[in-house]
Amino acid sequence: MIRNLNLLYFSATDTTKKVIKSIAKGFNEDAKEYDITLPENRMNSLNFKENEIIIIGVPVYAGRVPEFLSEYFLEKIHGNNTYAVFIVVYGNRAYDDALLELKDIFENNGFIGVAGGAFIGEHSYTERLATGRPDDGDLNIAYKFGKDISEKINNIGTFTQKLKVKGNYPYRKGMVYEPVMIDTDESCINCGICSMHCPTGAIDKYDNKSIDIFKCIRCCSCIKRCPVNAKDINYDPHKKFLIEFISKYSSVRQEPELFSTY
Numbered sequence: 001m002i003r004n005l006n007l008l009y010f011s012a013t014d015t016t017k018k019v020i021k022s023i024a025k026g027f028n029e030d031a032k033e034y035d036i037t038l039p040e041n042r043m044n045s046l047n048f049k050e051n052e053i054i055i056i057g058v059p060v061y062a063g064r065v066p067e068f069l070s071e072y073f074l075e076k077i078h079g080n081n082t083y084a085v086f087i088v089v090y091g092n093r094a095y096d097d098a099l100l101e102l103k104d105i106f107e108n109n110g111f112i113g114v115a116g117g118a119f120i121g122e123h124s125y126t127e128r129l130a131t132g133r134p135d136d137g138d139l140n141i142a143y144k145f146g147k148d149i150s151e152k153i154n155n156i157g158t159f160t161q162k163l164k165v166k167g168n169y170p171y172r173k174g175m176v177y178e179p180v181m182i183d184t185d186e187s188c189i190n191c192g193i194c195s196m197h198c199p200t201g202a203i204d205k206y207d208n209k210s211i212d213i214f215k216c217i218r219c220c221s222c223i224k225r226c227p228v229n230a231k232d233i234n235y236d237p238h239k240k241f242l243i244e245f246i247s248k249y250s251s252v253r254q255e256p257e258l259f260s261t262y
């Protein structure tokens with residue numbers, strides 16, 4: 001059976017997107033792309049058929065699938081024995097139970113897991129953790145993974161084994177969102193880049209200094225994209241936490257981990 005390729009990803013700071021695109025390149029076929037990073041792209045329900053395959057990618061937030069995404073997936077994304085590849089991207093600390101959770105969500109919604117992987121992306125909070133990743137080595141692994149999955153699907157056709165990935169039950173306790181302000185200093189030029197890319201529509205598009213802290217998920221897209229470095233989290237406990245965090249998790253380079261049913 002010929003399977004049409006689909007990509008579905010959330011990527012606030014573009015690292016997940018890079019990994020998913022490289023895996024897709026390995027398939028060497030046209031893909032239909034659903035970038036669900038912006039809120040307007042998460043409005044519609046999507047139903048995938050049996051003759052399709054989908055590569056799904058999310059960043060790891062607190063060792064889990066970002067909570068607002070798991071709710072969206074369960075409600076709006078459905079398959080019909082659709083083959084799926086599950087990808088999580090994390091910032092060199094750990095991916096804990098995120099890959100297992102992603103697999104469970106989609107397998108409960110009509111998808112059949114054929115492969116999964118955990119990749120590493122520069123940490124949203126700081127350029128000093130997993131700096132510049134995914135790098136060429138990571139993207140090459142992603143490309144070969146895609147090529148391998150595509151060949152296996154074409155050669156084997158039907159998979160009888162159930163996909164197993166790393167992770168534990170009960171899942172790690174998720175993130176508790178305490179509203180923390182993203183500060184904007186006087187250098188802000190109100191260019192609109194931050195509000196245009198904000199995944200929850202938390203930044204006012206006419207006044208880019210105005211942020212709804214109850215909508216903000218601290219994905220750091222605005223901080224990383226600001227052309228004049230006007231945004232930061234200046235909250236002291238966060239700064240202190242970051243210093244300890246960087247010294248704890250920057251010495252070991254984590255490597256991609258891959259799982260498959262074949």
Ligand SMILES: Cc1cc2nc3c(=O)[nH]c(=O)nc-3n(C[C@H](O)[C@H](O)[C@H](O)COP(=O)(O)O)c2cc1C
Pocket residue numbers: 010011012013014015016017058059060061062063064089090091092093094095120121122123124125217218219220
């Ligand atoms: C709120 C939040 C929580 C995060 N939690 C983790 C984590 O538990 N483990 C980890 O290694 N990285 C964690 N990260 C880092 C991201 O998973 C990582 O930077 C990822 O590459 C971001 O993907 P994106 O560029 O597609 O948005 C977290 C980032 C954010 C914003």
